[in-house]
Amino acid sequence: MNTPCFALVDCNSFYASCEKLFRPDLKHRPVVVLSNNDGCVVARSSEAKCLGIRMAVPAYQIQDLIQQKQIFVFSSNYALYADISNRVMTTLEGLAPAVEVYSIDEAFLDLKVLENQDMEVFGQHIRQTVDRWIGVPVSVGIAPTKTLAKLANHAAKQYPGTHGVVDLRDPARQRRLLDLMPVREVWGIGPRMEKHLEQMGIRTAGHLADCDPGVMRRTFSVTIERTIRELNGEVCIGLDEEPAAKQQIICSRSFSQRITQFQDMREAISSYAIRAAEKLREENRYARSITVFLRTNRFNPHEPQYTPSASTELALPTLDSRDINETALELLRSIYRDGYRYMKAGVMLGDFYEPGVYQQNLFEQGQERPRSKALMTTLDRINHSGLGRLFFASEGIRKDWAMKRAHLSPRYTTSWKDLPKVN
């Protein structure tokens, strides 16, 4: 029997690294990438981190620093990041027996069949191959469980002496790292849980690992029990498993310009609702609760403020874009008021059900639309094929409210017109 072994491969400052790929002039320069609508910093090159730019800081707060230090600013170029991500993942799939793409810039590898190899050497091989073939740097954390592999990766990034690879299979080494790591760095420990744990005196990953899993399950949840067992080297989360299912799906953006017309807001809410429904189907779940919220600009004290939200529960859980769209638009009508300059809006889905588990109450009314699942599957297939896009008329065609992307780099790898130029 092979002992379990996982690696987490994570691209360093992924978006910033992509922006540098075809720009040798930026090699040692600070680069930041802004979120949708150029709102907040979502990625920083190592040089930008050294200048003290924090993650998620609003762009307007660092305007002066950007000028003084000549920081290069980019809008999010998702076409580029998605293409580079895909190259990284394909390369990893050729290097490891099993790969789980965890996010755009992270993948878990199952390495148990390679266990006899020198893992440090194998980790370096992964790192060098991705760096040479694709041109973006990665860090590799190797450990007996996914939760420990996450921590190992964190250490590989944090300590330059590791040269980007940490093999954390040795229990003594695990213990040393656990005692160094704040508990918030543990996979699946969110800010709320961190507060609870802190009150109990649990500040490091080591403290958490020493907790009684049974007691913690009764106090909190089975999720934290699994985390504790994983920190102690016991595999509870296999490849393609999440520590905890998401509790909400949120689709929300800031607008490029303030929205003052109901028609524009209707289009925005409609596209968010439909995107949220698409995400729901990607996870193969049904939702019963739908929330719509609107925001004016709270940073501007001279404007009248209005930040309403409205929720409803459907008679039956649904995954049908039409139900979610219609309900979201009804909710919007109930809260929309003229005379405000709206900055942001969103749609949130919650109260999830796995297919077929919902028990209808005797007195409940409601019926699923005929052939809903089949129609939605067809819709998604067409929209994912890349050949065309079907959308709801309520989403609008012009989308004047769509986001601002003033610093967008070319679509270097996905448009013939935008290919990098060489002299």
Add this chain to the structure above:
Amino acid sequence: MNALPALKPAEIVTLIGRADEFPRLPIPLYLDSVPAGFPSPAQDYVERALDLNELLVKRPAATYFVRAQGDSMIEAGIHPGDILVVDRSLEARHGDIVIAALNGELTVKRLETQPQARLVPMNSAYAPIDIPEEANLELFGVVTNVVHSLRQP
């Protein structure tokens, strides 16, 4: 008017196969179907249409396309506007056409590693660029093919 010597078709061009008419779907239909009656006699002869990607892109994940500007590589058959196929997975050797980072820009040149490292333009109007030993020559990748359009759109 001068009479041209007659050429046999084979001397002009050689047909190497049917080009792929539907590049998005290079796999023929019915390849995986399970026939209920007699097997089709044509089934054994099903072949994939030719796909230029197969010829030009050996390692898709490591292959980037870039567009050439200027005439410094004209003698290598690289014209302004041509698309270069760049494979980053290849180890650059003496004599390869490479994409290198030079003064903060990407440039295409011929790589010489001996007697000393230099990047050589393939146009006598331009001088070779010596790479001092202490400088770290940064290579983006090796150019494997040139896509040059002969007909103006």
